Amino acid sequence: MKKYWVFLALVLIVAFGCKQRVVTQPEGQQPGQQQQEMKAAEKIQEQKVASVAPEDVSGKYLETSGMFEDILFDFDKYDIKPQYKTVLQSVSSWMTKNSSPKLSVEGHCDDRGTNEYNLALGDRRAKAVKDYLLSLGVPSARIDTISYGEEKPLCTDQNEECWSKNRRAHFVVLNKGK
Amino acid sequence: MNRKYKVQGSGFKIPAYIFLLLTMHCLQFAAADAKVYIDITSPAVRKLPIAIYDFDGPAGQEISETIRNDLTFTGLFMYIDKASYIEAFSQPFNPKNWTPLGIEAVVKGSSLGEKDLTVTVTLYDTFDGKEILKKQYQTGKELVRQLSHSIANDIYKALTGMHGVFRTKIAFVAEDEREKSIYIMDWDGHRIKKLGLKGTLVLTPHWSPDGTKIIYSSERGRQWGIFLLDFLKMTEKRIFTSRGTNMAGDFFPRGDSFVFSSTKDGTPDLYIFDMGDNKSKKLTSSYGIEVSPAVSPDGSRIAFVSDRGGSPQIYLMRSDGSDVRRVSFEGSYNTSPSWSPNGDRIVFSCRRGKNQICVVKPDGTELFQLTEYGNNEDPSFSPDGRYITFSSDRDGIKGIYIMRANGEAQKKITPRGLKAFGPRWSPN
Numbered sequence: 298m299k300k301y302w303v304f305l306a307l308v309l310i311v312a313f314g315c316k317q318r319v320v321t322q323p324e325g326q327q328p329g330q331q332q333q334e335m336k337a338a339e340k341i342q343e344q345k346v347a348s349v350a351p352e353d354v355s356g357k358y359l360e361t362s363g364m365f366e367d368i369l370f371d372f373d374k375y376d377i378k379p380q381y382k383t384v385l386q387s388v389s390s391w392m393t394k395n396s397s398p399k400l401s402v403e404g405h406c407d408d409r410g411t412n413e414y415n416l417a418l419g420d421r422r423a424k425a426v427k428d429y430l431l432s433l434g435v436p437s438a439r440i441d442t443i444s445y446g447e448e449k450p451l452c453t454d455q456n457e458e459c460w461s462k463n464r465r466a467h468f469v470v471l472n473k474g475k
Numbered sequence: 476m477n478r479k480y481k482v483q484g485s486g487f488k489i490p491a492y493i494f495l496l497l498t499m500h501c502l503q504f505a506a507a508d509a510k511v512y513i514d515i516t517s518p519a520v521r522k523l524p525i526a527i528y529d530f531d532g533p534a535g536q537e538i539s540e541t542i543r544n545d546l547t548f549t550g551l552f553m554y555i556d557k558a559s560y561i562e563a564f565s566q567p568f569n570p571k572n573w574t575p576l577g578i579e580a581v582v583k584g585s586s587l588g589e590k591d592l593t594v595t596v597t598l599y600d601t602f603d604g605k606e607i608l609k610k611q612y613q614t615g616k617e618l619v620r621q622l623s624h625s626i627a628n629d630i631y632k633a634l635t636g637m638h639g640v641f642r643t644k645i646a647f648v649a650e651d652e653r654e655k656s657i658y659i660m661d662w663d664g665h666r667i668k669k670l671g672l673k674g675t676l677v678l679t680p681h682w683s684p685d686g687t688k689i690i691y692s693s694e695r696g697r698q699w700g701i702f703l704l705d706f707l708k709m710t711e712k713r714i715f716t717s718r719g720t721n722m723a724g725d726f727f728p729r730g731d732s733f734v735f736s737s738t739k740d741g742t743p744d745l746y747i748f749d750m751g752d753n754k755s756k757k758l759t760s761s762y763g764i765e766v767s768p769a770v771s772p773d774g775s776r777i778a779f780v781s782d783r784g785g786s787p788q789i790y791l792m793r794s795d796g797s798d799v800r801r802v803s804f805e806g807s808y809n810t811s812p813s814w815s816p817n818g819d820r821i822v823f824s825c826r827r828g829k830n831q832i833c834v835v836k837p838d839g840t841e842l843f844q845l846t847e848y849g850n851n852e853d854p855s856f857s858p859d860g861r862y863i864t865f866s867s868d869r870d871g872i873k874g875i876y877i878m879r880a881n882g883e884a885q886k887k888i889t890p891r892g893l894k895a896f897g898p899r900w901s902p903n
Contacts, residue, residue, distance in 0.1 A: 338593060338611035341622045344687075344706055357696075373786070373808070401697060411810040411824055411852055412678055412897065413722055414780055414787055416699075417736065417743040417764040420720040424738075443697050444720045444738075448655070448676045 358399070358471035364391075367465040368426055372407070375421035377429055385426070388468060389433035401441045402426045403467040407460035408447040419444030426466040441471070510600075510607075512580065512634040513551050522553040523634065526578045528564050529557060531585035534592065534619045541623035542582065544663060545641045546631065549861070550879055568597075570604035580607075580634060584626070590616055596626050598633055608633045620665055640857045643903065645864050645888075646680040646689055647875050649895040657691060657704070662857070662864075662877070662900070664888025670704070679853060679897030680704075681723055684730045686903045690714070690723040701735060701748075715748055715755070724748070725770045725777075727794070734758070734768040734777055734794075745779060745796075758796035769812045769821075770794070776837070778802065778812040778821050789823055791837060802839045809833070813855045815880075822854040822863055832865050834880070845882035856880070857900045866896040 365388050368381045377385070392400060404419030404426075423442035431437055452459040513523050525546065529539045546552040555578050562572040564583065573581055584596040591613065598608035608629060614622045624641035631639035643662045648655055651669070655677045660667040676694040683689070688705050700716035701723040715721055717739035724735030732749045745758040745765050759765045761783050768779040774794060781790050789803040789812045803809040808826035815822070818837070822845075825833035830850040835842045849869025856863055864877050870887065875898045878885040889895045 335595075335609055335611060338613045339625065341612055341614035341618050341625050343618055343621055409850070410787075410808065410830070411767070411780075413736070413767045414764070414810045416678070416720055416722060417738075417766045420738045420743060421764060424741075441697070442719070443694075444699070445676070445694070448694075 357473070359474055360401075361470040361472065362467070364470055365468040367462075367467050368422075369461060370422055370464045370466070372460070372464065373410070373418065375418060375425045377425055382429075385429050386433065389430055389435050392430070392435045392439060397472070399439050399441060399471040400430075400435075401443060401469040401471055402430075403449075403469060404442065404444040404446075405449060405451075405463055405465050405467060406447045407463040408450060408453075409460065410447070412446055412448070416444050416446035416448075419446045422464075422466050510603075511636055512600075514635075520551055522551060523580060524553045524555050524576075524578045525580045525582065526555050526557070526560055526573065526576075527582040528560070528584070530583075530594070531564060533586055533589065534616065535584070535586055537619060538584065538586065538594065538623045538626070541620055541663075542627045542630065545624060545627035545639070548663075548877075548884060549631070549639075550883060551635065568599050568606075570599075570601045573599075573601035580630075582630060592616055592619060592622065594622060594626070596629070598630055620661065624661070638859060640859050640862065640900075643858060644901040645875065645877075645898050646682065646901065647866075647889075647895050647898040648677050648679060649889070649893050651893070657689070658895070660875075660888070662862075662888075664875070664877075667889070667893075678722060680899055681725055681733075682899055682902050683726050684728050684902055686901050688730075689899075690726070690733060692722045692724075714750065714753070722766060725768055727770050728772065728774040734770060736766040736768060736779075745777070747794075758792075759799075767811055769814055771814050771837075772816055772818045778814065778837070780810045780812065789821065789835075802835060802837065803833075803842075804839065805842060811853055815856050816858055816860045820856075820860075820880075822856060824852045824854065824865075832863065832882075843882075845878065846885065851876075853897050853899075855899050858902050862900075864898040864900050866898060 366384045368377060368384060402423045404423030406415040406419050423444055427440045427442050430440055450463045452462045513520060527539055527543050529536050543554050547554050559576060562569060568581065579601055581599040581601060584594060586592050586594040594612045596610055597606055600607050610629060612622050612625060621642060627641045628639035640662060644659055645662055646657060646659050649658050657670045657677055657680050658667055678692040680689040680691040687707050688703055690701060690703050692699055693702055698716055699721045700713045701721050703712050703714050717737060719738035722736045724733045726733045731751055732747055734745055734747050736743050737746055742762060743764045743766055744760060745768050746755040747758060748755045763782040765779055765781045768777050770777055776791055777794055778789060778791050780787050786807040787810050788801055789809050790799055791802050792799040802821065806825050806827060809823055811824040812821050820834050821837055822832060822834045824830050827844060830852050831844050832846045832851045832854045833842060833844050849867050851865050851867045854863050854865040861880055862877055863880055864875060866873050867876050873894050873896045874887050874889040875895045876885055876887050
C-alpha cells in the first residue's frame with residue numbers, strides 16, 4: 298500500500314513539481330528563427346491632462362487675527378501648559394462680553410514630522426484649547442476648530458526658537474458680514 | 476515481515492533514482508522556456524552589458540538617451556558607451572563585433588518623419604546572434620518621451636520577462652509662490668505638469684487602483700474636504716467634508732471605496748467611505764490619533780499610524796477594524812506607511828535623529844533603513860515594487876526623489892527651485 302502512495306507522490310511531483318518560470322516569450326519570437334517579421338506599428342498615445350479650476354468656497358466671515366496671544370505647545374504634545382491659563386481666561390471673558398462673534402481656534406505644528414500626522418496633531422491642539430474654553434463657560438457653538446498642521450508656519454528657520462513659535466494654537470475672531 | 480522490509484527498502488531506493496530523473500525533467504522544462512537574460516528575482520544580479528546606438532533620424536539622440544537612462548536606473552544593465560562600438564551604425568549586425576567586448580545585447584533604431592514620428596527598433600542577442608525584438612512605433616513628435624519609454628519597456632520585457640515602469644507617473648504636491656497645488660510628472664521627473672488646483676492647502680494625492688483618478692484632502696473656507704479628481708472626465712468633485720480635519724486616504728483594490736482619517740466625531744479616527752452610497756463607516760475608536768491609512772494590495776488589511784502607545788507608530792489591522800497589532804517598535808516616531816505591490820513589505824518614514832525611509836515586513840521583522848541624509852518622508856513603491864519615491868530636504872529644499880527598493884541609486888527628480896513633497900507612484 299505504501300508503495301502506491303510513494304508512486305502517487307512521484308507522479309504528482311513529475312506533473313507539478315517543476316517550478317514554472319513566469320517568463321513570457323518575447324513578442325514575435327519563433328525558436329530558431331533569425332529574422333523577425335515586422336508587426337504593425339504600435340501607436341503611442343497618452344491621456345491628456347487638462348487643468349481644473351477648483352470650486353469657489355471662500356469663507357463667509359470677516360476674520361480678525363492677533364487679538365489674543367498664541368498658546369504654545371511642546372514637541373508632539375497637545376496638553377495645555379499652566380502658563381497659558383491666563384490667556385485662555387482673557388479669551389473666555391472677551392467672548393462673554395462680546396456675544397455675537399465666533400471664535401476659530403487654529404492648531405499648528407512645526408515642520409518636523411509628517412504632514413498628515415501633524416495635521417492630526419494640530420487638530421488635537423485646537424481641540425484641547427476649545428475644551429479648555431468650554432470648561433470656562435464659552436458655548437460650544439461659538440468655537441470652531443481647524444488644523445493647519447505644518448502647512449502655515451509663522452517662521453521657517455530650522456531651529457528650536459522657530460519651531461517653538463510654530464507649535465501653536467492661534468485665535469481668529471470671526472464676524473458675520475462678508 | 477519479510478515483505479514489509481522489502482517495501483521499506485525499495486521505498487528508499489526508488490525515490491532516489493526517480494529524483495535524478497525528475498531533476499533532469501525539470502532542467503528540460505526550463506530549457507524549453509524563453510531565454511531569460513536577467514533573472515531579476517535572483518538576489519545577486521549581474522548587470523547585463525548593453526550597447527545602445529544613437530538612433531538615426533529626427534529626435535534620434537533624445538530617444539536613445541531616454542532609453543539609456545531608463546535601463547540604467549534599474550541597476551540591471553550596464554550601458555557600454557558608444558565610443559567603444561566597433562560596428563558602424565550602418566553596418567549589418569554581426570555578433571563577432573560584440574562578443575569580444577563582452578556586450579550581450581545591442582539596440583539599433585532609426586526614426587522617420589517630422590510632425591509624426593515612425594521609429595523602428597531592433598534588439599539583438601550577441602551570443603545567439605539573432606534579433607530578439609523588432610518593432611515599429613508611431614506617434615506625434617510631442618510624445619517622443621513616451622515613445623522612448625515604450626521602447627525601453629519592450630526592451631526590458633524582452634530581456635527580463637517583466638513589465639517595466641517607464642511609462643508610469645508620479646503625483647505630488649508642490650508650492651509655487653506660497654500656493655500649494657497638485658502636480659503630475661513622468662517617473663523620471665520629466666514633463667512636470669501643474670494641475671490648476673491652486674489657492675488652497677493640499678495634502679498628498681492617492682491614486683485609484685486603475686490610475687484614472689486621484690483623491691486628496693484640501694482646505695477650503697476653513698474646512699478640510701476630500702476631493703476626487705477624475706482624469707478621464709477632467710472634473711473635480713468634493714466627496715466628503717465635515718467639521719474638523721478630513722484626510723484621504725487610500726483606495727481599496729476594487730476602487731469603489733477608500734479609507735480615510737477624520738475628526739468628525741472628535742479625535743482623529745479611521746473610516747471607510749463607500750462611493751456607491753456615499754456613506755462612511757467607523758473603523759477605529761481610540762482616544763489618540765489615527766491617521767495615514769494604507770490598504771494592503773489584496774484589500775484584506777490596513778496599515779496606519781496611531782499614537783495609542785504614547786508615540787506615533789505603525790499598526791496593522793484587518794479591513795473591518797479587528798485584530799489590531801503594532802508593526803514598528805524601533806524609534807519614537809514612525810509614520811506614512813505604504814505597501815509594496817505584492818504586500819510583502821511596508822515602507823514608512825522612521826525617525827533616526829532625522830526622518831529616514833525604512834522598510835519592514837508586515838509581521839515587524841526584517842527592518843531596514845534605506846536613507847541616511849536629511850529628512851526623508853512620504854515613501855511609496857513603484858507598481859513593480861522595484862523602486863521607491865519619497866521626499867527629502869537633504870539639499871536644503873524639499874524635493875521628490877526616487878531610488879531602488881534596496882536604497883541604491885537615490886536621485887532627485889524635481890527641479891532645484893521647486894519645493895515639492897508627498898509623491899505617489901501611479902499604479903500603471
